[in-house]
Amino acid sequence: GAETWSILEHNDINHVMLVGVHTNMCVLGRPFGLRQLSRHGKDVVLVRDLTDTMYNPAMPPYINHFSGTDLIVEHIEQHVCPTISSEQVLGGKPLRFRLDRRPHIVIMIGEQEYLTRVTLPEFARQQLYADYRVSYVFADSENPNYFHDIDQIADADLLIVSVRRRTPPVAQLKFVRDHIDAGKPVLGLRTASHAFSLRNNSPPSGHTSWESFDGEVFGGNYQGHHGNKEKDDERTLVWRSxxxxxxxxxxxxxxxETPTTSWLYKTSPLRPGTNVLMMGRVGQRQPHEPVSWTYVHQGGGRSFYTSLGHPDDFQNADFIAMLKNAVDWCVAP
Known part of the structure; x- marks a missing residue:
């Protein structure tokens, strides 16, 4: 550690990229590792695709070996330093280990109302990391129409969308369009029905909307909600159909019938070809509305949509089971 530090100081090196093994041992904890370099003021990053973790899947948390590395990388990003991937420096594609055959799920999050930036990563940690490689595309907190690392969608086997009324730059939304045109599956949560819609307003210059996204991708027909969002309003009741x-x-x-905190969306009538799994109602209001369904989208791939997705829904075991089943169904051959 002292020798490494002396070399850095002698050569006035303040920006350091660490690669190698093992992520949770030497790379993180040695005197020359991420934790010490960050603590002593170096601008250090981990090259996350050029490292590997010492982890036995037979030990807790009983997940895929490569998912174990993902968890360590996530810990480093939250508590130690940023990470990058090799193609950001070298070009080309990031390294993927030959034995890492996990399907790749990209979760695209850009909404404030339902806190899916919290609930979806936690769902992924609990339900998906054992079998899938999971990446995230988050909207920028200062520029909500801009999505970081959206190029990851190009490598996705499944795109999960939790976005509300965003109009990305044209080049960014093209990643979503290309995914769908390639016949790849899409899973939408709640506000995904109006992910890229501005209610007939115009997007900023250089940006674009996709007003028909709901119908073309999910077979949906979002027209607002039934207004039962206040604490004293009647609860939404859902049931399997x-x-x-x-x-x-x-x-x-x-x-x-099961009560849910999610206020009921107006979604009917759906397009032909949808397969409704759950319905919902508010008191005696009509019509009853589809709540969860499947569809074959315009690119020929599978899609699943649910208008559920309130934070309370993520505490419901039935919702979690349905969402995990939907992920597995979307990715299945």
């Missing part, structure tokens, strides 16, 4: 053996509702215990 699919056969008892429907695979996307396997592991759920939906018996009769």
């Amino acid at each position: 699919s056969p008892p053996d429907a695979p996307l509702l396997a592991g759920t215990n939906l018996q009769g």
Whole structure:
């Protein structure tokens, strides 16, 4: 450690990229590692695709070896220093280990109302990391129409969308369009029905909307909600409308009508070809509305949409089971 530090100081090196093994041992904890370099003022980053973790999947948390590395990288990003990937320096594509055959899920988040920047990563940690490689595309906090690392969608096997009324730059939205045109699956949560819609307003110069995204991708027909969002309003009641053996509702215990905090979206009528899994109502209001369904989108790939997604829904075991089933169904051959 002292020798490494002396070399850096003698050559006036303040910007350091660390690679190598093992991420959770030497790379992080040695005297020349990330923690010490950051603590002593060096501008240090981990090159996250050029490292590997010492982890045995037979030990807790019992996940894929490469998912273990992802968890360590996530810890480093939250508590130690930023990370980059090799193609940001060298060009080309990031390194992927030959034995890492996990399907790649990209979760695109750009909404403030339902806190999916918190709930979706936690869902992924608990439900997806064992079997999938998960990456995130977050909207910028200062420029909400700009999405960081959106080029990751080009490598996605599944795109999960939790975005509300954003109009990205044309080149950024093209990654979403290309994913769909390639026939790849899409999963939408709640505000994804109006992810790129501005209610007939014009986007800023150089940016673009996609007003028909809901219908073309999910077969949906979002027209607002039933207004039961205040604390004293009637709760939304949901129930299964699919056969008892429907695979996307396997592991759920939906018996009769179940209350949910998510206020009910107006989604009917859906496009032909949708397969409705759950319905919902508010008191005696009409019509009853589809709440969860599947569709084959305009690119020929599978899509799943649910108008649920309030933070309270992520505390509901039936919702979690349905969402995990939907991910597996979307990615299945």
